[in-house]
Amino acid sequence: xxxxxxxxxxxxxxxxxxxxxxxxxxxCYVSDMLSDVMANSRKDEIWITIQTHSNIxxxxxxxxxxxxxxxxxxxxxxxxxxxxxxxxVTIFSSDLTAFEAAGRIYKLIR
Amino acid sequence: xxxxxxxxxxxGESSSSCILIENSxxxxxxxxxxxxxxxxxxxxxxxxxxxxxDIINRAGTAAFEAEMxxxxxxxxxxxxxxxxPEKLRIIVEDMGPGIQDIALAMKDGYSxxxxxxxxxxxxxxxxLPNIKKNSDEFNIDTVVGEGTSLEIIINILKGEEI
Ligand SMILES: Nc1ncnc2c1ncn2[C@@H]1O[C@H](COP(=O)(O)OP(=O)(O)OP(=O)(O)O)[C@@H](O)[C@H]1O
Ligand SMILES: [Mg+2]
Numbered sequence: 001x002x003x004x005x006x007x008x009x010x011x012x013x014x015x016x017x018x019x020x021x022x023x024x025x026x027x028c029y030v031s032d033m034l035s036d037v038m039a040n041s042r043k044d045e046i047w048i049t050i051q052t053h054s055n056i057x058x059x060x061x062x063x064x065x066x067x068x069x070x071x072x073x074x075x076x077x078x079x080x081x082x083x084x085x086x087x088x089v090t091i092f093s094s095d096l097t098a099f100e101a102a103g104r105i106y107k108l109i110r
Numbered sequence: 111x112x113x114x115x116x117x118x119x120x121x122g123e124s125s126s127s128c129i130l131i132e133n134s135x136x137x138x139x140x141x142x143x144x145x146x147x148x149x150x151x152x153x154x155x156x157x158x159x160x161x162x163x164d165i166i167n168r169a170g171t172a173a174f175e176a177e178m179x180x181x182x183x184x185x186x187x188x189x190x191x192x193x194x195p196e197k198l199r200i201i202v203e204d205m206g207p208g209i210q211d212i213a214l215a216m217k218d219g220y221s222x223x224x225x226x227x228x229x230x231x232x233x234x235x236x237x238l239p240n241i242k243k244n245s246d247e248f249n250i251d252t253v254v255g256e257g258t259s260l261e262i263i264i265n266i267l268k269g270e271e272i
Contacts, residue, residue, distance in 0.1 A: 035178075035236035038171055039243075051231045058146025062153060062170040064163075079143065087150075 001025055001109055003067050003090055006046070010104055012069060012092035015076060016084035023090070025066045028105045030098050034059050041065060046105065048098050052076040057087045067091065071098045127194040131155050134190040137180040139206065142230065145181050148189040149174035152200070159193065165266060168244040169198055172262045175237035176202035182227055183207065184257065193266075197246075200262040208254040216242065 004021040007014060014021070026044035031037050032051050041047060043064040049056065052074055060068055067090040070076055076091060084091055094101055133155065135148035153170040173189065180187035184206025191200045209215045216238050223233025242248045247263035 032231050033234040033236070034231040035175065035234045035240065038175060039236050039240045043167070049231075053142070053230055055142060055145050055230065055232075058150060058174060062146065062149060062167075062174050064167065 003046070003092075006105070006108070007092060009108060010069075010094065010096065010101060012094050014090065015070075015093055016081055016091040017089055019085075020067065020088060020090035023066045025105075025109065027109065028102055029065075030102050038063060048101050050074050050098070052080055054080045054083055056080065057083055057089050060089045061087045065089075069094055069101055071096055071101050127196055129192055129194055130159055131191065131193040134188055137177055137187045137189060137202075137204070139181060139183075139185040139187070139204070142181060145178060146174060148177050152189070152191055156193070156198070161266060165198070165264060169200070169262075169264050172241045172244040172264070173200050173202070175241045176200070176260050176262065178232060179237055179258075179260075180204045180206070182223055182232055187257070195266065197266055198264045200264075201259065202262070203257065203259040205257045208256055208258055209250065209252040210254055212250055212252065 002022055002024050006025060024044060025046045028048060029037060029041035029045045030048040032049050034055060037047060037059050041063050044066045046067050046069060047060060047065050048069045048071055050072055052070055056068055057080060069092045071094050073095050135151060137148055149170055152173050153166055156166045156169060177189060184204035187204030189202045214220055218239045219235040221233045221235035227233045241262060245262045246265045249261040252258040
């Protein structure tokens with residue numbers, strides 16, 4: 001499944017780098033601790049978090065994650081939105097909780 | 111390949127192989143907005159050399175955790191890296207408080223990061239163990255009250271086309 005299909009199925013709002021929507025997702029990682037994501041996420045996974053400061057871009061980029069879903073209607077920092085395109089990171093926002101978003105993704109790709 | 115410069119500061123490095131990349135970047139303590147710049151530059155340069163993706167990911171991860179530790183725990187520092195066809199050597203050195211008990215600092219989950227840093231999602235105490243996990247050789251040199259220096263070595267697989 002690619003990000004565009006996922007966005008449609010979960011009604012995600014695309015906030016940054018829509019050029020990346022063709023990218024496939026292989027799984028999902030849920031965490032708000034950045035070193036945990038650095039240690040345990042895998043390439044092409046989509047990352048669910050409520051962290052919104054610009055360090056999430058470096059994490060997603062260095063770990064080759066397919067994108068980030070900011071849940072709970074959290075507003076994303078201006079600086080993060082500005083930098084995301086140059087780091088090639090697609091960010092979505094969602095009204096869902098982390099539990100609901102992960103649960104739906106699990107059903108879709110497992 | 112042209113006979114390159116000899117490795118300058120390599121402790122126990124074989125000095126016969128040529129240097130493909132040598133670079134250094136400054137890291138400012140407390141400057142979270144530039145966090146990742148040094149590590150992303152390293153990643154880009156390794157990608158340019160056509161090095162295997164898994165090695166780039168390990169290098170990027172180890173470098174970024176070391177870079178973050180300077181930003182979180184120290185006043186200032188720098189990252190230097192040298193790439194030869196055989197190995198990547200990353201040195202991250204800082205002027206900071208130093209580490210009192212290295213064994214404790216290496217423990218998964220041990221962190222002295224302040225509360226506001228934890229709110230940003232750092233300070234899980236997972237950085238140093240993950241640097242070690244991603245390195246083929248890993249050394250910490252530290253003096254309390256002066257600073258810390260990490261040496262990270264990652265072997266570039268034999269037979270890998272670079
Ligand atoms: N460069 C450094 N200077 C001084 N102390 C350090 C340095 N790097 C690590 N430490 C000490 O070692 C502890 C463990 O480091 P580690 O990177 O594993 O975790 P952390 O940085 O606290 O959290 P995380 O890496 O999960 O964000 C730190 O909390 C700190 O006390
Ligand atoms: Mg750390």
